Amino acid sequence: MLYMGVRLMNQAPATLAREFRHALDPAAFASERLGVIPDPWQERVLQSSSRRLLLNCTRQSGKSTTTAILATHTALYQPGALILMISRAHRQSMELFGKCSGFLKQADARLAIDNAMSCTLANGSRVISLPGDNPDTLRGYSAPSLVIFDEAAFALDAVFMAVRPMLAVSNGRLALLSTPHGKRGFFYDAWHSKTETWQRERIPAEQCPRISAEFLSTERATIGEYWFSQEYGCEFVETNDQLFREDAIERAFSHAPDPLFA
Numbered sequence: 321m322l323y324m325g326v327r328l329m330n331q332a333p334a335t336l337a338r339e340f341r342h343a344l345d346p347a348a349f350a351s352e353r354l355g356v357i358p359d360p361w362q363e364r365v366l367q368s369s370s371r372r373l374l375l376n377c378t379r380q381s382g383k384s385t386t387t388a389i390l391a392t393h394t395a396l397y398q399p400g401a402l403i404l405m406i407s408r409a410h411r412q413s414m415e416l417f418g419k420c421s422g423f424l425k426q427a428d429a430r431l432a433i434d435n436a437m438s439c440t441l442a443n444g445s446r447v448i449s450l451p452g453d454n455p456d457t458l459r460g461y462s463a464p465s466l467v468i469f470d471e472a473a474f475a476l477d478a479v480f481m482a483v484r485p486m487l488a489v490s491n492g493r494l495a496l497l498s499t500p501h502g503k504r505g506f507f508y509d510a511w512h513s514k515t516e517t518w519q520r521e522r523i524p525a526e527q528c529p530r531i532s533a534e535f536l537s538t539e540r541a542t543i544g545e546y547w548f549s550q551e552y553g554c555e556f557v558e559t560n561d562q563l564f565r566e567d568a569i570e571r572a573f574s575h576a577p578d579p580l581f582a
């Protein structure tokens with residue numbers, strides 16, 4: 321707030337009012353500053369105060385865009401924030417960083433681009449985009465304000481385990497976004513967890529206003545039910561390299577074993 325105060329000294333009241341509205345409402349920031357009118361679920365995510373966000377949304381629904389906006393807003397309005405964006409591999413990290421740095425420039429942030437995957441703002445915030453293919457390269461960052469896991473269902477559990485402790489001290493926010501990829505992994509576990517408090521958003525393709533019914537019916541016929549239900553239906557199905565069905569594995573375990581000794 322102090323940084324904002326210094327930056328806004330001598331500004332017209334209308335500019336001040338706009339700046340405060342944008343600081344308090346990331347959805348208004350998205351539409352008025354970045355030109356992205358959020359879909360209803362995107363608005364819920366952007367206006368959420370939840371520390372844990374789970375986005376199980378169809379391909380091309382705007383998951384990466386929404387969280388890039390969240391990263392941009394956090395970097396701008398929380399001076400000194402560290403934002404980590406973790407993607408599947410190097411190319412996707414560059415892509416997501418490009419989205420975020422594009423938004424930062426659009427919002428007129430004063431920033432220095434450090435390299436193809438990180439930048440530092442004049443207010444001390446940093447946005448760092450990292451490939452999630454090696455847990456060792458993720459260690460060493462401390463107290464992030466926001467961690468974004470793009471395509472989380474495809475990431476290694478070891479990578480998630482390397483990142484989780486970073487949030488302990490900062491009480492930072494964590495956003496996992498993906499389409500499902502089998503009944504396994506930390507994204508699947510989080511989606512079904514009854515103990516962790518997540519804000520869950522599930523948006524199958526028919527709820528995305530930019531995906532037509534004709535496109536979907538062609539896709540269903542072309543890629544088949546297995547892929548279609550995951551990519552567009554947000555459904556967790558057994559992976560095609562899984563030897564046994566999930567329900568068969570579940571039935572093989574007894575949850576009420578008889579004692580070995582009386």
Ligand SMILES: Nc1ncnc2c1ncn2[C@@H]1O[C@H](COP(=O)(O)OP(=O)(O)OP(=O)(O)O)[C@@H](O)[C@H]1O
Nearest residue numbers: 356357358359362378379380381382383384385386
């Ligand atoms: N609210 C919106 N209004 C208009 N266009 C949008 C909106 N949200 C996202 N888009 C556009 O939709 C396209 C897909 O967005 P994005 O890449 O964020 O989706 P995604 O869910 O991450 O897709 P994928 O699963 O393929 O990674 C982009 O061209 C993006 O600009």
Ligand SMILES: [Mg+2]
Nearest residue numbers: 383384385470
């Ligand atoms: Mg994406």
